[in-house]
Structures are given as structure tokens and as C-alpha cells.
Amino acid sequence: MSGEWWDVAVIGGGPAGYTAAIRLAQKKWKVLLVEKDQVGGTCLNRGCIPSKALIHLARVKRKAETATPMGLSFAKGLVNWEMVQNWVQQVIGSLRSGLETILRNSGVVVERGIGDIIDEGRIQVEDGGGKRREVKCRAILLATGSVPAKPSFAPEGLVLTDEEGLFLPRLPSSLIVIGGGSTGVELAWLYASLGVSVTLLEMMPRLLPAADAEISDLLDRSFRRQGIKVLLSSRVTQVLPTHNGIEVRTESGETVTGSVVIGAVGRKPNPPQNAVSRLSLQEVSDLAPSRCYQWGQCLVVAAGDLLYGSGTAHGAIAEGVETARMLDQWLRFGQFPPYAAPAPVPYCAFCHPEVAGVGITEEAAYKQGRAITVGRFLIRASGPARIEGEGDGLIKVLADSKTGKILGIHMVGPYVTHLAGEASVLVSQGLTVEEGLKAVRIHPSWSEGIGEALWAALGEPLHSLHLGRR
Amino acid sequence: MSGEWWDVAVIGGGPAGYTAAIRLAQKKWKVLLVEKDQVGGTCLNRGCIPSKALIHLARVKRKAETATPMGLSFAKGLVNWEMVQNWVQQVIGSLRSGLETILRNSGVVVERGIGDIIDEGRIQVEDGGGKRREVKCRAILLATGSVPAKPSFAPEGLVLTDEEGLFLPRLPSSLIVIGGGSTGVELAWLYASLGVSVTLLEMMPRLLPAADAEISDLLDRSFRRQGIKVLLSSRVTQVLPTHNGIEVRTESGETVTGSVVIGAVGRKPNPPQNAVSRLSLQEVSDLAPSRCYQWGQCLVVAAGDLLYGSGTAHGAIAEGVETARMLDQWLRFGQFPPYAAPAPVPYCAFCHPEVAGVGITEEAAYKQGRAITVGRFLIRASGPARIEGEGDGLIKVLADSKTGKILGIHMVGPYVTHLAGEASVLVSQGLTVEEGLKAVRIHPSWSEGIGEALWAALGEPLHSLHLGRR
Numbered sequence A, B: 001m002s003g004e005w006w007d008v009a010v011i012g013g014g015p016a017g018y019t020a021a022i023r024l025a026q027k028k029w030k031v032l033l034v035e036k037d038q039v040g041g042t043c044l045n046r047g048c049i050p051s052k053a054l055i056h057l058a059r060v061k062r063k064a065e066t067a068t069p070m071g072l073s074f075a076k077g078l079v080n081w082e083m084v085q086n087w088v089q090q091v092i093g094s095l096r097s098g099l100e101t102i103l104r105n106s107g108v109v110v111e112r113g114i115g116d117i118i119d120e121g122r123i124q125v126e127d128g129g130g131k132r133r134e135v136k137c138r139a140i141l142l143a144t145g146s147v148p149a150k151p152s153f154a155p156e157g158l159v160l161t162d163e164e165g166l167f168l169p170r171l172p173s174s175l176i177v178i179g180g181g182s183t184g185v186e187l188a189w190l191y192a193s194l195g196v197s198v199t200l201l202e203m204m205p206r207l208l209p210a211a212d213a214e215i216s217d218l219l220d221r222s223f224r225r226q227g228i229k230v231l232l233s234s235r236v237t238q239v240l241p242t243h244n245g246i247e248v249r250t251e252s253g254e255t256v257t258g259s260v261v262i263g264a265v266g267r268k269p270n271p272p273q274n275a276v277s278r279l280s281l282q283e284v285s286d287l288a289p290s291r292c293y294q295w296g297q298c299l300v301v302a303a304g305d306l307l308y309g310s311g312t313a314h315g316a317i318a319e320g321v322e323t324a325r326m327l328d329q330w331l332r333f334g335q336f337p338p339y340a341a342p343a344p345v346p347y348c349a350f351c352h353p354e355v356a357g358v359g360i361t362e363e364a365a366y367k368q369g370r371a372i373t374v375g376r377f378l379i380r381a382s383g384p385a386r387i388e389g390e391g392d393g394l395i396k397v398l399a400d401s402k403t404g405k406i407l408g409i410h411m412v413g414p415y416v417t418h419l420a421g422e423a424s425v426l427v428s429q430g431l432t433v434e435e436g437l438k439a440v441r442i443h444p445s446w447s448e449g450i451g452e453a454l455w456a457a458l459g460e461p462l463h464s465l466h467l468g469r470r
Helices: A015-026 A041-048 A050-065 A081-106 A181-194 A214-224 A275-286 A313-335 A362-367 A381-386 A416-428 A448-457 B016-028 B040-047 B048-065 B081-106 B181-193 B215-227 B276-285 B314-335 B364-366 B383-388 B416-428 B431-440 B448-457
Strands: A007-012 A031-035 A109-112 A114-121 A122-126 A132-142 A146-148 A174-177 A197-201 A229-231 A236-242 A245-249 A255-258 A260-263 A267-269 A292-295 A298-302 A347-349 A355-358 A373-377 A392-399 A408-412 B006-012 B031-035 B109-112 B114-120 B124-125 B134-140 B146-148 B175-176 B197-201 B230-231 B236-242 B245-250 B255-258 B260-263 B267-269 B291-294 B298-302 B347-349 B354-359 B370-380 B394-400 B406-413
Touching: A007 A015, A007 A197, A007 A260, A007 A313, A015 A031, A015 A041, A015 A081, A015 A132, A041 A050, A041 A081, A050 A081, A050 B048, A050 B383, A081 A109, A081 B383, A114 A132, A114 A275, A114 A362, A122 B175, A132 A275, A132 A313, A146 B383, A174 A181, A174 A245, A174 A255, A181 A197, A181 A214, A181 A347, A181 B146, A197 A255, A197 A408, A214 A229, A214 A355, A214 A392, A236 B267, A245 A260, A245 B314, A255 A275, A255 B298, A275 A292, A275 A298, A298 A313, A347 B031, A347 B040, A347 B314, A355 A416, A362 A392, A362 B416, A373 A448, A381 B048, A381 B081, A392 A448, A408 A416, A408 A448, A448 B416, B006 B016, B006 B314, B006 B406, B016 B081, B016 B134, B040 B048, B040 B081, B040 B267, B048 B081, B081 B109, B114 B134, B114 B276, B124 B431, B134 B276, B134 B314, B175 B181, B175 B245, B175 B255, B175 B314, B181 B197, B181 B347, B197 B255, B215 B354, B215 B364, B215 B394, B230 B406, B245 B260, B276 B298, B298 B364, B354 B416, B364 B394, B364 B406, B370 B448, B394 B448, B406 B416, B406 B448, B416 B448, B431 B448
Parallel strands: A007 A031, A007 A132, A031 A109, A132 A298, A174 A197, A174 A260, A197 A229, B006 B031, B006 B134, B031 B109, B134 B298, B175 B197, B175 B260, B197 B230
Antiparallel strands: A114 A122, A122 A132, A146 A267, A236 A245, A245 A255, A292 A298, A347 A355, A355 A408, A373 A392, A392 A408, B114 B124, B124 B134, B146 B267, B236 B245, B245 B255, B291 B298, B347 B354, B354 B406, B370 B394, B394 B406
């Protein structure tokens, strides 16, 4: 090939794109990563990282302010919101600079600009100032991610997006969060913990509609006890400015007023700009599940939120890894292997109590007519829970009644996001309950809760009363 | 049989004994548990639970007092040591009452008294007042645990045991901890975090001699940075009272002075009292690894610290489960199956940074001449570490170079005790590095560190620089 050429051009530097870029560069391919804004994507710059930073701060505050029964007393913590926001930017900046170093060290060339496919094996990079140049490449990975969905029921600007909701100029006195998915419950808990009066509205009859229902119910009860006003089955029909704030009206006739409204109503794909790119993406989508579209000598692939709209960062990372594997095969042998769907992707919410789960839910098993055995452990019975004064929590294991294979693990309680790796290994490897119990878990640790739930699934609970099993 | 009889008499109500008792009662056997003091043993009453409670308090204090860079400021926390000690007793009491309820609900009869074997299938229970009665049983489980080893170098009473070290009447101004194993490093960190000036002496050239050496080294550096005075290769030869405290002298001529000295120098078995019991225990030990001694119609078994002196609570629980399985088989069929050693038992220390590991260490692999591949992840590169401002941490995976099987995982860093369940599943199931990587780990979570170390073992690190591998 003549002129500037690359083995792979990756368009979009979020978790799916940067992961694939690093991997391919490690395999010694020549990789160009085109990112219109900052590497790290939504997750690092406007999503998971800033939200987890704020949530960490809220956790520390909560723990310190409730330490008195232990004999440790703190005066109420003072929050300097401007400092908080500066610190969040520092965290983002330091992680981004780390990621840039990793990309550079791997040999990925990162270029700031808008990338678009213009022809077979050719992309165009436009920098901010309208300057364009063309680049040739053997393969193109589209990974332009997603953007927050805009609610249909509100005039422009009145309802903040979930991204904007992380960077409020000041702490509001009252807040309405529309949407009780992961992002919504995190925002609601975060601000409630910082002293804001919060109302959380969810269209469906329960929070976290994708989670196991028992987990949702326990979270709901805990949120209400923590003073969050939760309104379920509440479809918002109108949002209006009033003289002293913003009014949210629901289908059932309810009216809620707050000074700030955040809409956490999901995300939608952020397709590339030009017609050729869009057409290529359409071809890739039509060829699902292969995720590849061969255009003459060039392979076009897509990964991450661009394909689904709303995913998780870890799901996108797993896809980035798999996409890189496929592209590597294609670059080597001219053929791409079938796309291997990653193991079940865990869901999570970093509120308090935390939520994490992976694999089949009880409702899904019921709908599929699968015979399952359920083992439950209420974390309040455990040493760590008594020590930390935490009562709200449930770990639930679902196993195939015949084979004993672990099909799903669903958890709500302190630190359960840290335990999800263990749950993921158990589920993704198709281990049985008895195999899962061979592992010795540290006493006293939160991870014992998974062991206890596994024992309960065998009908032999150890550190808990017999709750029955089905 | 005539008179009072039981299927199993368990002597000792610590983790090994109570676990086996619950399991056997669940299998509908008639179980008597004889405990001379309180159920829960050392772990619940004088060990893991009170120490983890104090450590939790110290953690909350540390996190709150270092929150200022986040924009959250607390005045220095006030510790009311009397309230702290009362709270620790409440935690112990509530967990003990929970355990008593579980034992009762399972059908275990708990009797307060000293249990001893007096003849084939006969034990004697002596209550505190010298009243004795005899009980017949088909099987006897000896699980009388361990007691702190007394240091040889000190006059009686001058050096507190590690158990006494948890219940100090007041916070000392300075403290010397002799022994840098798990218990010693926990005590040293705990009191240092509460403002006590702490010196930690270890006879061996490193802390936590049973851990992987790199893990020990990182802990050591972190301790020194946190202001703990660590003296390695320091064998204590003498402890003397002085006019203003206690003086500790080492073989190398060093002298350290403190107001309180705690000896965390290991534990020794606490064998039963009478000659017949001791003889039975000897028979059981001689028949290792079967752990069973058949005396006519009666089976005598032993489990837990009584056999080794110094174990972990989770190791004892795993043994209790296995012993119950064996006893159940024996009671059913008159034959006992071979003892199945539990999977590798994790080691741990709940100081900060936390330590946890399972499986083979790098030194052990080297000594055995095993070809291994090592993958490392420095946690400071991760999102959670940047968010929490925690820099000290390493996760290290050891895999067989030929088969890829994960042989050991060793960790030092925040929350790693919670991740040990995942490490235990990977090691105990003999999964390969690639199998371990099929699991999708939540982003951003501490558990990703295990994934990153697994990637590093493949030579394909993702969120970290290439540190090289062997």
C-alpha cells in the first residue's frame, strides 16, 4: 500500500475501542485510534469513574457519621462541593493520563479528531478546525459508544442528563431522579447521602428492572429506610418549570417538585457521522452475530455501546478483547473466526447497599420453565455485617436442580461489587454448587456469604438459619 | 444402649466443633456439644471477631481523617476506649447469641462443662461446680482448640498474649508487638492507626513469613510509611520491667522500650485434660491422615487447632465440615471414608493494606523446581485505587508454565480479603489462566485486579504497563 496506512483504525477511544487498540498493538499490528474528545470514553470522563468517586466520598461520610455506637465520634463532615468537583477532575485526569501512557507504551497512535469511513479501507480524520486527511487501513473498528437518551416529556434543558447530573455546580436542596436503573439508583443514593432530599421515579413496578426481583425489593426497602422517596410504576408525562423549581407529573396524576431534575432514562447508540460509516455499521449489524462486514479487502467491525445503546463498561471491555482476537485472526489469516459471546456480563449498582449479579434470574428461570434450586443467605447473620452494623443484604444462588450447576448469583449488600468476580467465575465456568464449596473462604469476610448461599442451596446452611429452599 | 446416649459427642465449641455439630444435627444425628466456656471458641470470643471489630473502627477513622483531599473534612475522630470495648462485647454477644440460636435450631444440645473421654464410647461432663455425669456416645469429636503460646523470654504477666492484647483497659502511649505473623501485624497496625507509637519485632527476615515474599515486602514498606517501627531478624532474648515501662532486648543487642508489650508468638494445641482423652488424641494423631481412631464400637476423631496448634478459623470450619461428612458415613455404614484434605486454605491479615493469598508461593515453586509464569498487577494503576487514594497494593498470579493452571494467587492491598474467595475458587478448581479470564469482572471494581494479573500472566496486560513476566 502507498501513503499513510495502518493495519487497524479504531474509531472511538472508550472501553471497547481502547481495549481492542491496546490488544492489537500488543500483537504488533499498526494501530491508529481516532478519538474526537478524550480517551476513556463515557466511562472514564462522564460515567463510571466520576460517579464512583462521588459515591466513595458519600460512603466515607456515611461510615464516619454512623460510627458513634462503636465508640468513635466525628462531628458532621463538611462537604466543599467545589473541592469535591476539582478532586473528581483530578481522579479523571490521573486515570486518563495513565491510560494515555498505556496506549503509547503499547504502540497505539492516538489522534484527536472525528473519524469516518469514506471508502473501502479508507477513513478520514477531521481535526477540530475542519482540517481533513485520509488514511488507509486493512481493518476498521467502529466503537463510537452511546449518548444519554433525551426524555420526550420535557422541554430542552430542563431535565439534566445522567452525565450532567454528576457535575452539578452546587448541591441542590431537593432532587428528582427519573429512572430507577443502575445509573438512577446510584445518583439518587449519592445525593441523598449528601443531605439532598431525593425523589426517585421508576416507570416499572420495581427498581433495577434487570436485576433479580428479590434483590430489587430489598434495595427498595433499604432506600426508603434511608429516606429516599421511591415512586414505582410512575411514568412521567410532563416536566414543567414553576416559580420555585421544577414540577414533574406522572401518568397516575402524581406531582413532585424539586429544584433539580435528572433523567437517567437510558442511553442510545452514538453512530458515526457520515453516510458511508452509517451504511457500514448497518452491514455489520445485519451480519450479527458475526459483527464483521467484509468490504472488499477491508474488514469493518463494531463493538460496545454503539451496537446496543446501553451497556456496561466491563461488557464493552470484554467485547474489545474479543473483537481484537477476531481482528488479529483476520489480519493474520484473512479469515475471521466466529464471534464468541463473552460470559454473562454482571449487572451492578454502586449505591448502598451495593447490587451485583450475574447469570439467570429467578424470574427468567421460571419463565423458561427451568427447574432450579435457590440458596439464600441474609448477610445480617454474618460477622462482617454485625461488625459494620449493616443489616440490609441478601446473597442468592440459583442452581440447576438436576445437575447442580450454578446458573446465577444475585447479591445486594455491602461490598458485593467486589464479590462479583467470584460470582462471575462460578457462573462462567459452569461450576456446580459442590465444586463452588470446595474453595475455602476467609473467616470473617464478606465472601463467606457466597459460600453460605451455596450451602443453603444444598439444604445445609451453616452460619444461618434454614430459610427453606425450592 | 441404655441410659443417656448420643450419636456424637463434640468436645469443644469453636469453629471446628460447632461446624461439625451443626452439620451432624442437620443429618438428624443426636449431637451433644460440650463447651467449657462459650460457644464460638477463640475466633468469636477472643480472636478474629474482636480483632476485626477494632480493625474496622480503625479503618473508618483512617478513611475519614484522610478524606480532606476529596473535599470532605472531618475533625479528628474521638475514640472513647471504654465505649469501644463495650461495643466489641456487644458484637461478640450478638454473634454468639446468633450461633446459639443456629445450634439450637439445628437440634444440637449444648452443655456447659468440661468434657473428657473416660472409656470406649463414654465421656464425662463436669460442670463448673465439680458435678460430674457420664454420657454414652457412638462417636466422639475432639475439638478443644488452641491457646496462645507463652514466650520463654519473659517473666509471667509482663508480656500480654495476643488475646489479652485485644482487650486492653486503656490505649497505651507506646506498644511493642513481638511477632510479625498475621496476628502481630494486625495488632501493630490497629494500635498504630489509633495513635499509639508501635514497634513490631519479627524473628525472621520478613513479616508474614508464610506469605509470598513480595507481598511481605510491600506490606513492610507500607507499614514503615505509616509510621510503624518494624524490626526484622530480631529475636527477643529478654523482657524486663523498667521504672517507666517495659524493656525488650534482642539477640542483636537492640533495646526497645514501651508501656505495653504483646507477644503474638503463635499458638499451641489445647489438649483435653484427662489421660484417656490424651491417649485417644495420640491414637488419632498417630493414625494421620485418617484422623479417626476406632476404639471398639466407638469412633474418636479430632479436628481444628487441637491438631496443629495454629490454624485459621476458616481452616477449622472446612475441617469441621469434612469431619462431619466422615462421621455421618461412619454412623450410617460403620465405615469411615478417607479424610479428604480441604482445598488450599487462604492466609490473611486484616491490617491496611490487607493481605490474602492462597496456593503455592513463588519461593515454594522455586524450591520445588516448578516452572511457573508470574503475572503481576500493581493496584495503584486501577480506578478504585485512584478514587480511594490507595497506592500500596499488588496482585500476583502464579501459573504452571506448561498447563497454564493457576497454582497460587497472592495479594496485598485494600479489600483483598474480600477477593480471596475468587482466588480460592480459581486455585481450588485448578482452572487455567484463560479459563479465569472468561469471567467478566465489574468495572471499576477491586476484583478487576485479579483479571489484570491473569492478563499479565499471559503477557497481555490491559490496564497496566507491561511489567515483564517470567
